[in-house]
Amino acid sequence: MLRYETIAELVSEAEKRNIKISELVLEDQAKAMEKEPSKLFDKMATDFDIMVESVKAGSKKEQSSMSGLTGGEGFLMNDYVKRTGGGLSGELMTKAMGRALSVAGCNASMGKIVATPTAGSCGILPGCLVTLYEDRGYDKNDVIMSLFTAGAFGMVIANRASIAGANGGCQAECGSAAAMAAAALVELMGGTPSECADACAIAISSQMGLVCDPVAGLVEIPCIKRNVSGLMIAFSSADMALAGIKAKIPVDECLDAMKEVGDAMVPALKETAVGGLAGTPTGKKLKEKVFGSDK
Template sequence: MIKYTSIKELCDTAERQGIKISELCLKDQADQMQKSEEEIYSIMERNFEVMLESVSKGNDPNLRSTSGLTGGEGNKMLNYAEKTNGGLSGKFLTKAIGRAMCVSNCNAAMGRIVATPTAGSCGILPGCLVSMYEDRGFAKRDIVMSIFTAGAFGMVIAQTASISGAEGGCQAECGSASGMAAAALVELMGGSPSACGDALGMAIINQMGLVCDPVAGLVEIPCVKRNVSGVMIAFSSADMALSGIDLKIPVDECIAAMKSVGDNMSSSLKETAQGGLAASPTGLALRKKVFGA
């Protein structure tokens, strides 16, 4: 049984057995839950189907959150991708960030999403993987299997640091989600388990110290837009790892550093809506507009 307390343990075990991290995780989960591997796979496949559905629902231009603060951002980005042939970032990446925003829009409107690992960061992994599936033509089974790798890494972060904005700031949510997505992307591209670990570390160091400052205490502003940066960092981190660029600081030390930063972060910057953008004049005005006080 895997302890999920070290990325190095996961990577070393997979490489020693000559298998992917996803295969290692699938076998472990089947053993723990006393189900067949195909039963466990089917559960994860359904999660991916929910991701596809959340992209579709969030793409409704008329969908609005209950607060009225957000809605339609994903649809605008996807339309922009088509009208401009991808804008500055290119069609593939622009559509990927559009899909991430769609999922975040779906979440803000109380739609069903997969928390990967949280609702606040729910658009990052789908934005990456749905794009690899729909635009790059990767097989559905490979996409679903890569989610096991993302999940295994997320479990390590949850056990050794945090995936909660209230505990570690947005670095613990969007940072973790971005790293999980980067690892999944590396595996999809045929990278080694250790390269998956490096990609996770690169994504984390690029969001170290990111605060959680939701306007009006809602998972909308700036959360929807932070999912966009998480997608871009996931792809760039995956590419760095696949190119052979050295992380330098071992990934487990990166996770430990993220925890240390979160522990030292002011409580006003950890989901309390007392600092950052939430405490800006406009942020306070939006809170009053939503709640009347």
């Protein structure tokens, strides 16, 4: 059985057996849970279908969060794609941005999402994978299998560092999600297990120190837009790894560094809605708008 304590373990075992990390993990989890691999695959397929539906649900023009602070970001980005043909980043990436915003918006409006690994970072992995499925025509079964790789990397991150903003800042949420997505993207593109690890390490190091500072304590500002930033980092990290660019710092050491940084953060920067953007004059006014004055 795999221990999910290091990504090096996953890479080594997959390379030794000349299989994908997703294949290794599906087999291992089926044994651990005493279930047929097909049953676990079907469950993951359901999760992917929910991701697709959350993109649709959050892309409506009238979409609005329960607080009223955010809403319609997914619609606006999709409209921008149509008006400009893809803007500065190109059609594929702007469509992916729209999907990430839509899923995060779906979450803010109490819609059904898949926390990957958290609700606050729920738009990153769907934004990446649904885009490759719908716009690049990647085989659905391959996309679903890549989720097992993302999930395995997420398990290691959770065990070795953290996936909670209250514990490690937003680097532990959007950072972890981007790292998981980068690994999944590399596998989908035919990359090696080692390249998956490099992509993960690059994504983690690119968001090292990112604080968790939700305005009014709600997973909306700046969380929804950070899902787009995380998505872009996932794509760029995957491309760098596929190009043969090494992370230099081994991925497990990056995770240890992320934990060290998270532990060093003051409480005001870890989901308390006291510091960072939440502590700005405008951030405080928005809190009053939703909850009323503390006085």
